[in-house]
Amino acid sequence: MPDPANNSEILSALKSAMPFQMVPGNLMQEIAAICTQESYEAGEKIYDLGAVADDVFIVAYGSVRHTLSADTDASKHEKTMRSGDVFGWAAVLEGQSVRMAATASIERTLVLRINGKKLIKLFESDPAVGDVVMTRFATLINKEFYVPRSIADQVPGFKQALNASNLQGSEVTTMALTVYRISTWLKSPRPYLMLIGFALFLSFWMLSVEIWKLPRFVDMPGPTEVFTEWFSEDPYYGLSIYTPEYYKHIGISLQRIAFAFFLATGLGVPLGLFLGWSKKFREYIFPLFEVFRPIPVLAWVPLAIIMFSGSETPVIFLTFLASFFATTLNTMLGVESIDESYSRAARCLGASRWQTFVHVVIPGAMPYIFTGLQISIGVAWFSLVAGEMVSGQYGLGYVINTAYMMIEYPKIIIGMITLGVVGYITSAMVRMMGDYLMQWRVRELALGDN
Amino acid sequence: MSAVIDENLGSLADVTDGAISIKDVVKIYDPDGAAVMAVDHCSIEIPAGEICMIVGPSGCGKTTLLNAIAGFHGITSGSIHLDGELLCGPEKPQAEPGSDRIVVFQNGALFPWKTNLDNVAFGPMMAGKLSKEEIYDKARSMMADAGLSGNENNYPGEISSGLRRRVEIVRALMNDPKVLLFDEPYRALDSLTKSVMHEALLEIYYRNKVTIFFITHDLEEAIFLGHRLIIMSSRPCKPKKIVEVDIPHPRDYSVLTSPRFRELMNEAKDVVHEEATKAFEAGEKEG
Numbered sequence: 001m002p003d004p005a006n007n008s009e010i011l012s013a014l015k016s017a018m019p020f021q022m023v024p025g026n027l028m029q030e031i032a033a034i035c036t037q038e039s040y041e042a043g044e045k046i047y048d049l050g051a052v053a054d055d056v057f058i059v060a061y062g063s064v065r066h067t068l069s070a071d072t073d074a075s076k077h078e079k080t081m082r083s084g085d086v087f088g089w090a091a092v093l094e095g096q097s098v099r100m101a102a103t104a105s106i107e108r109t110l111v112l113r114i115n116g117k118k119l120i121k122l123f124e125s126d127p128a129v130g131d132v133v134m135t136r137f138a139t140l141i142n143k144e145f146y147v148p149r150s151i152a153d154q155v156p157g158f159k160q161a162l163n164a165s166n167l168q169g170s171e172v173t174t175m176a177l178t179v180y181r182i183s184t185w186l187k188s189p190r191p192y193l194m195l196i197g198f199a200l201f202l203s204f205w206m207l208s209v210e211i212w213k214l215p216r217f218v219d220m221p222g223p224t225e226v227f228t229e230w231f232s233e234d235p236y237y238g239l240s241i242y243t244p245e246y247y248k249h250i251g252i253s254l255q256r257i258a259f260a261f262f263l264a265t266g267l268g269v270p271l272g273l274f275l276g277w278s279k280k281f282r283e284y285i286f287p288l289f290e291v292f293r294p295i296p297v298l299a300w301v302p303l304a305i306i307m308f309s310g311s312e313t314p315v316i317f318l319t320f321l322a323s324f325f326a327t328t329l330n331t332m333l334g335v336e337s338i339d340e341s342y343s344r345a346a347r348c349l350g351a352s353r354w355q356t357f358v359h360v361v362i363p364g365a366m367p368y369i370f371t372g373l374q375i376s377i378g379v380a381w382f383s384l385v386a387g388e389m390v391s392g393q394y395g396l397g398y399v400i401n402t403a404y405m406m407i408e409y410p411k412i413i414i415g416m417i418t419l420g421v422v423g424y425i426t427s428a429m430v431r432m433m434g435d436y437l438m439q440w441r442v443r444e445l446a447l448g449d450n
Numbered sequence: 451m452s453a454v455i456d457e458n459l460g461s462l463a464d465v466t467d468g469a470i471s472i473k474d475v476v477k478i479y480d481p482d483g484a485a486v487m488a489v490d491h492c493s494i495e496i497p498a499g500e501i502c503m504i505v506g507p508s509g510c511g512k513t514t515l516l517n518a519i520a521g522f523h524g525i526t527s528g529s530i531h532l533d534g535e536l537l538c539g540p541e542k543p544q545a546e547p548g549s550d551r552i553v554v555f556q557n558g559a560l561f562p563w564k565t566n567l568d569n570v571a572f573g574p575m576m577a578g579k580l581s582k583e584e585i586y587d588k589a590r591s592m593m594a595d596a597g598l599s600g601n602e603n604n605y606p607g608e609i610s611s612g613l614r615r616r617v618e619i620v621r622a623l624m625n626d627p628k629v630l631l632f633d634e635p636y637r638a639l640d641s642l643t644k645s646v647m648h649e650a651l652l653e654i655y656y657r658n659k660v661t662i663f664f665i666t667h668d669l670e671e672a673i674f675l676g677h678r679l680i681i682m683s684s685r686p687c688k689p690k691k692i693v694e695v696d697i698p699h700p701r702d703y704s705v706l707t708s709p710r711f712r713e714l715m716n717e718a719k720d721v722v723h724e725e726a727t728k729a730f731e732a733g734e735k736e737g
């Protein structure tokens with residue numbers, strides 16, 4: 001049972017050490033648990049050259065003289081380690097079992113000792129973090145001691161253990177991150193809870209419709225009926241994964257979504273940026289915007305049909321509308337959310353107003369813009385289905401509506417489930433696009449919580 | 451930090467640029483008619499290359515003065531000159547922000563969306579006077595000098611707050627500024643990290659001597675770093691007492707335990723305490 005006061009001392013000393021600063025709380029606790037504290041009087045030897053390298057040391061307070069052996073190729077052989085400094089890293093090097101330096105305390109000094117092997121074992125359980133800490137070790141060794149890369153290269157890498165965990169290098173790819181996300185996701189309880197959720201839902205559906213035959217559900221098709229129809233090569237109502245018809249509906253809905261979404265983004269993002277950036281512009285436009293924004297899309301349906309001829313344009317217009325408001329508003333909020341220090345810093349560093357716009361306003365608003373786009377793609381599907389149910393020749397909304405009128409109930413459910421899946425995929429694509437454009441955020445988050 | 455130290459490191463004799471002259475500056479904030487006087491006929495002369503520590507209670511008007519020098523807002527009357535050239539004065543109430551005076555912000559203002567290297571290269575890239583290769587070479591070597599190599603391709607969010615402050619100073623120095631303006635940059639750091647930062651700052655200063663205008667309310671920090679302390683009155687702010695720190699540079703942490711340090715500490719403490727009490731009684735909130 002660790003003494004809590006002691007434990008918090010150990011934790012704060014660990015946090016002051018550069019390689020450990022990014023370690024998340026729970027792993028930090030585990031590291032703290034394998035730390036021991038030891039104090040040395042002034043002038044006392046800590047270890048000698050050639051001694052067995054078992055532990056890594058962190059100075060909690062005091063100072064330590066660190067003398068590298070004369071035959072190491074360092075440009076500076078002597079160094080004073082103060083609180084927060086880490087030494088004794090031979091203990092985590094691969095193929096290095098003895099001390100390459102001699103160390104002695106200069107004054108009364110308290111150090112933390114961490115067994116190198118145990119530390120590496122802990123990191124193997126969390127390769128992503130381990131890799132970061134080890135990369136920092138390597139940097140430290142390289143920087144502080146001017147030793148050749150070859151020694152730093154003995155730092156064990158955890159990259160093999162988890163290809164995707166290379167969060168430190170600049171070559172993080174979206175693919176690697178996705179793999180990384182999926183692998184951490186699979187390790188968490190979430191996917192299993194999710195499966196249980198689905199199972200519960202399906203069994204409730206099955207029980208209420210097919211087994212108990214509850215009165216409220218008499219006309220409702222049961223899961224067996226729906227799935228048989230959906231996966232049938234010769235569907236009774238003419239719509240299944242084997243009919244080209246099915247893909248045509250999906251394709252046309254997607255086409256409309258894409259058109260409306262890109263139009264809304266192309267107009268909404270610049271408009272939002274300027275609304276946020278120029279106070280004057282905002283005073284002209286924003287009140288107008290605020291009057292139109294709360295009008296629900298459904299209220300626009302009649303006007304859309306009157307305004308636009310044909311069956312295609314009204315649907316796209318309706319889909320566009322809600323997306324456009326969400327995107328513009330969030331982009332504007334994004335610009336407003338940017339800390340004033342950033343634009344002041346840019347001005348200090350000599351950036352013109354336009355340069356500040358390009359280098360500060362746009363990237364600074366990016367997180368909000370992508371929140372906006374997430375909302376935008378969601379409301380786009382919502383309005384699309386509304387539009388397709390009233391007007392239009394094809395599309396998933398049309399499928400649901402006609403199936404209802406023709407009393408082909410399983411088709412309604414097929415249309416609904418398909419909408420859910422396709423909608424989810426499109427919003428995942430928007431999120432991936434955001435991650436790709438905002439590597440800096442992804443990496444911050446990846447280091448912050450996992 | 452045990453590099454060969456030469457006796458000249460603390461001398462200002464060879465610094466020619468960066469003298470700030472603040473004369474009779476008054477700043478009145480006037481949001482909807484409720485006038486707040488933040489700075490009252492404040493005059494300070496800062497010689498080129500000095501580390502001038504501005505100490506005063508929260509809300510007394512220190513940031514206001516710094517923002518006037520930086521050009522983030524105007525002044526009501528008085529004038530500020532840099533090396534004899536007018537920054538702001540009667541005909542020109544607000545100074546133009548520029549890379550001769552760079553602010554290091556209280557909460558840090560490295561752009562989180564740019565890598566550390568891109569941050570450091572930002573100023574010269576905007577100026578566009580040098581080629582991209584030249585700029586990035588210089589940025590890399592300045593980062594290396596400040597012990598930051600290995601962090602070039604990381605984003606600021608990936609490195610410790612201590613390292614971030616260092617990157618921010620290097621980013622400023624890339625532009626060969628005459629003055630660095632610090633607004634309580636180490637306020638949020640714990641005392642351990644702070645002490646490391648102080649030594650790193652002095653180390654950087656010994657290599658690139660620029661005038662440093664440094665706001666703090668930490669007396670120990672002020673005496674450890676500064677050539678001179680200007681202790682401000684509670685709001686409206688004006689110099690109340692000036693303390694010359696006659697401890698020779700280069701300094702390291704052993705200074706903290708020297709008797710002279712204690713003496714200076716005591717000399718300054720009473721004044722600071724008195725002003726802080728006044729500010730407290732006037733009900734000032736953190737500014």
Ligand SMILES: Nc1ncnc2c1ncn2[C@@H]1O[C@H](COP(=O)(O)OP(=O)(O)O)[C@@H](O)[C@H]1O
Pocket residue numbers: 479480481486487488506507508509510511512513514515685736737
């Ligand atoms: N933009 C502003 N409008 C009105 N009053 C302000 C403004 N900025 C600061 N003040 C007031 O001016 C005083 C000095 O503020 P500041 O310079 O930030 O103090 P310090 O940096 O010394 O803590 C405070 O009372 C603060 O409330």
Ligand SMILES: [Mg+2]
Pocket residue numbers: 509512513633737
């Ligand atoms: Mg302030």
